[in-house]
Amino acid sequence: MKTILVTGGTGYIGSHTAVELQAVGYDVIIADNLVNSTASVIDRIERISNGKRPLFIKADLSNETEAAAIFDNNKIDGIINFAAFKAVGESCEKPIEYYRNNLQIAINMFVNMKKHGIKYFVQSSSCTVYGEPDSNPISENTPPKFAVSPYGNTKQMVEDMLQFITQTGEIKAIALRYFNPVGAHPTALIGELPNGIPNNLMPYITQTAAGIRKQLTIFGNNYPTPDGTCIRDYIHVVDLAKAHVVAMDRFFEHKNKANFEAFNIGTGNGFSVLDIIKSFEKTTGIKLNYCFGERRAGDVVRIWADTTFAEKELGWKAELSIDEMTLSAWHWQQQLAQE
Numbered sequence: 001m002k003t004i005l006v007t008g009g010t011g012y013i014g015s016h017t018a019v020e021l022q023a024v025g026y027d028v029i030i031a032d033n034l035v036n037s038t039a040s041v042i043d044r045i046e047r048i049s050n051g052k053r054p055l056f057i058k059a060d061l062s063n064e065t066e067a068a069a070i071f072d073n074n075k076i077d078g079i080i081n082f083a084a085f086k087a088v089g090e091s092c093e094k095p096i097e098y099y100r101n102n103l104q105i106a107i108n109m110f111v112n113m114k115k116h117g118i119k120y121f122v123q124s125s126s127c128t129v130y131g132e133p134d135s136n137p138i139s140e141n142t143p144p145k146f147a148v149s150p151y152g153n154t155k156q157m158v159e160d161m162l163q164f165i166t167q168t169g170e171i172k173a174i175a176l177r178y179f180n181p182v183g184a185h186p187t188a189l190i191g192e193l194p195n196g197i198p199n200n201l202m203p204y205i206t207q208t209a210a211g212i213r214k215q216l217t218i219f220g221n222n223y224p225t226p227d228g229t230c231i232r233d234y235i236h237v238v239d240l241a242k243a244h245v246v247a248m249d250r251f252f253e254h255k256n257k258a259n260f261e262a263f264n265i266g267t268g269n270g271f272s273v274l275d276i277i278k279s280f281e282k283t284t285g286i287k288l289n290y291c292f293g294e295r296r297a298g299d300v301v302r303i304w305a306d307t308t309f310a311e312k313e314l315g316w317k318a319e320l321s322i323d324e325m326t327l328s329a330w331h332w333q334q335q336l337a338q339e
């Protein structure tokens with residue numbers, strides 16, 4: 001039985017990943033300081049997992065002492081590192097806090113991996129490392145562009161650190177570059193908990209439909225795309241969670257081709273903002289109140305993943321449709337309203 005430390009595991013993607021890890025037999029330790037999540041998520045993971053409960057440790061992983069204690073007191077075979085601040089706009093206002101938190105967490109993990117001989121590390125990376133692609137779909141060989149935000153820069157910097165750290169051979173790492181994670185677990189027991197007014201499209205849609213927000217503003221309708229709105233590769237969070245299990249298995253089955261590998265984790269399909277709204281209206285039967293507004297600064301026009309490498313090397317492919325993403329997001333929103 002292997003034990004995986006899931007940092008940030010009470011968060012959106014980490015909680016779904018904890019469920020999938022436990023489902024295939026991994027033991028899970030979740031470490032999180034609850035800065036953007038709640039401890040009740042552990043109960044929910046237990047419910048979904050038929051009574052199997054991850055060990056929960058409340059700790060600020062950017063703090064050297066708190067991070068070290070986790071490793072001193074537990075036997076850990078691999079780490080999946082979700083813990084980070086993740087709001088692009090906020091990172092421009094508080095760049096130092098973002099560099100300190102996201103980089104210090106990663107460094108504390110590396111220091112303790114070396115100290116305790118832990119070999120395997122999966123890093124939450126992002127399609128934001130690519131900036132605005134010159135062509136789509138975009139493959140992993142495309143060199144990252146200058147980051148558009150301190151947040152994006154922290155993702156590039158951790159990947160850069162891993163490139164060098166893994167060269168000694170003591171640590172093997174996989175960076176998963178997520179495209180746009182959306183949706184929620186089919187049980188509607190776990191999902192995304194946006195803090196305040198959502199920045200991201202899907203929670204803004206569901207909160208508008210629920211009457212929490214008056215109207216969704218679509219940021220720009222004159223982009224050079226078929227319907228004038230931006231195009232993204234939305235991926236269901238359950239598919240994304242399963243990619244982490246496959247990445248961890250890859251280490252234990254010694255299938256890595258290099259000490260550091262990066263994979264795009266998307267569906268390979270691009271959908272516009274209007275496509276998402278149409279899907280939401282179709283699956284829920286709700287007419288969404290939306291209008292067109294100004295473009296949002298920093299938005300890329302279009303990006304979607306070349307998933308060939310992940311399919312070939314990881315044997316992983318996204319399975320869930322855009323309709324399953326919008327409907328599960330809505331079920332989660334309805335569940336939240338009842339709490």
Ligand code: NAD
Nearest residue numbers: 008011012013032033034035036037060061083084124126
């Ligand atoms: P989330 O905010 O729901 O989860 C992150 C968790 O990390 C939270 O529970 C938070 O409390 C915890 N955390 C933050 N700082 C911490 C610290 N110092 N010590 C301990 N815990 C700390 O975010 P998410 O959407 O689940 O994202 C998970 C990871 O995936 C992040 O690294 C994010 O950058 C990356 N990512 C997210 C997206 C997305 O759109 N959601 C896309 C690409 C990459």
Ligand code: WQD
Nearest residue numbers: 088126128180199200201202204217218219230273296299
């Ligand atoms: C999607 C589309 C918006 C809100 C962000 C981060 C990225 C990654 C994923 C972490 C865009 C449009 C949105 C609204 C809108 N995260 N939109 N009205 O910007 O692609 O990516 O999350 O790594 O780094 O930047 O996602 O959901 O914010 O936007 O029209 O109220 O929806 O313009 O076209 P984005 P998003």
